[in-house]
Amino acid sequence: MTGAAIEANGLGMTYGRKRGWALRDCSFRLPAGRICALVGPNGAGKSTLLALAAGLLRPTEGTVRVLGSTDRAEIRPRVAYVAQDKPLYPQLTVADTLWAGRELNPATWDADAADRIAAPLPRDAKVRTLSGGQRTRLALALALAKRPGLMLLDEPMADLDPLARHQLMGLLMAEAAEHSTTIVMSSHILTELEGACDYLLLVDGGRVRLGGESEDVVAAHALVTGQVRDLAPHTVIESRTTGRQLTALIRPDGPVDAAAWDVAEPSLEELLLAHLRSPDAPPLLTPSAHAREAVAAA
């Protein structure tokens, strides 16, 4: 069994008593080597989860184990994190920024990777003069040149045009594949990540609602259409009736009666939207996404 890139146990974070919980009771596991899409609506807790994993925040409760360790000093050199707003020092030039990356990551810095990714950028331009896309490229160059075991990217593609998005995503995937880096990318637009990711975490309302290999999560659900009738023993996530016709997204418990129902595999997007529209649907974690300690305790 491969190790876990992230393993959260009862993870909770609040930014102050009045503001409620940004994240609550999160337990999940992300196996190493995966490209994981962290999806959820705005304000779901995605950024908080990533900042906790990056060691920028201290959890209010619970633990998050990253690359097998909870020692932040040990984790820090092995994790790269790009925050949503792509923070960079505006007064430094592109060359200065890459130089600073080398100074701050002396043990792992890959200057060739940094130069390769930042190649299209004007080296002597100040960061404050760069466009959103150029800033993203520079931030990714810093993150990749660190040669991390785990990359945490918060809305990495948000301010890129489709062409640049495609290009940078390709670059990211190639680098990740070559060095078997685990990547977690958050987005509130699934289509941005679909196709690139083989793992899925749906965070909503501060909780993890779906977790596991994309294929397995999809396969655990079925889109059924038929005459209105009881769907027990299957778990119904969402159902819609049109006249006498019932369409439902279910988690089958045992085989679905193929005579009575038209069964189809839902698309990932249908699956996520159905879950977001039904906040009371029970969470689903595939076996690989279960936190081991939680499993042992159960």
Next chain:
Amino acid sequence: MSTLAPPRPSPSPTGLRGPARVVVRQHRLVLWASVAFLVLGAAAMVGTRLLTDRFADQFAATGCSIEDTVHGCGDTVRSYLDDQYLLHTVQSWAGLAFLVLPVLVGAFTAGPLIARELETGTYKLAWSQSVTPARWLTAKLAVPAALLLAGLSVLTAAFTWARARTGSEYSIDWYDTPAFVTTGAAPVAYALLGLGVGALIGLLVRRTVAALSLAALATGAVITVLASVRSALWPLRTTVLGMSADDATITLPINPWVVRTGQFTSGGERLPVDVCWGMDVEAEQARCMADHHITGMFIDYHPASHFWPLQLVETGILLVLAALALTLAFRLLRRRHG
């Protein structure tokens, strides 16, 4: 600027490593300006000393003396004293600069150095490299601390050297605030206080302008409070002047710092010096004094030999406050961000 930034590995001219070098590059402009300011300040001090010497030599050559303005020496003496006074003014301003410097250090540390990173989110970049927040803060503070330590040592030496000569005509008295804040380790201690207060407020307030203003206020407040309680930092000496003719001689050392004068009663109670002032008739005044049972006068003072004890206690207090602020700052950082 970019010409100064070779992206290839190169031996550091400053001998600094990692985060400290990054801090230097980030704040290149301010650091260079500070170096220029310190060099200019030291040069100005050396300049006043040399000019003072020259004016004194020229004046000595004229054969005139300040005590004796006859024989056509009037203009020469006046011109000499004007020159001396000008130099004294320069030194007074320099003394004031020593007081303003810690306020500026506090404001810069709190605002541009720390709160701006927290406000604009660049701390997320800094802390997601292979450097812990504690090392980041250490580097942020070590760079200005090293610069201040080196610069202020030179500046203090230059100022002390310059002041040593202009003792004759107009001088900063040993008990004036500028004398305390420009001597020995006090300038460095004041700067470290600014650094500590700035670090703590920067981390607490997290907004550039607010942190900058608050740190300037806080540092200024400490300076003001210390100046107002300075005379109490070492035990005062008291000399007493009795009413009878035998006791009516004051025994004060040369150039004392008179902190308080007043009258005392037969019961040992202390009264202000002016209780019986403003009486027209001498007999009336005598009656007033008798009514109050006033038996003599006292003078609380510091002799000049108290300068170093007073100064060292002040420096010690500053260092303790600076250490306290820095400890709190690091603990706050660790508690919030690990």
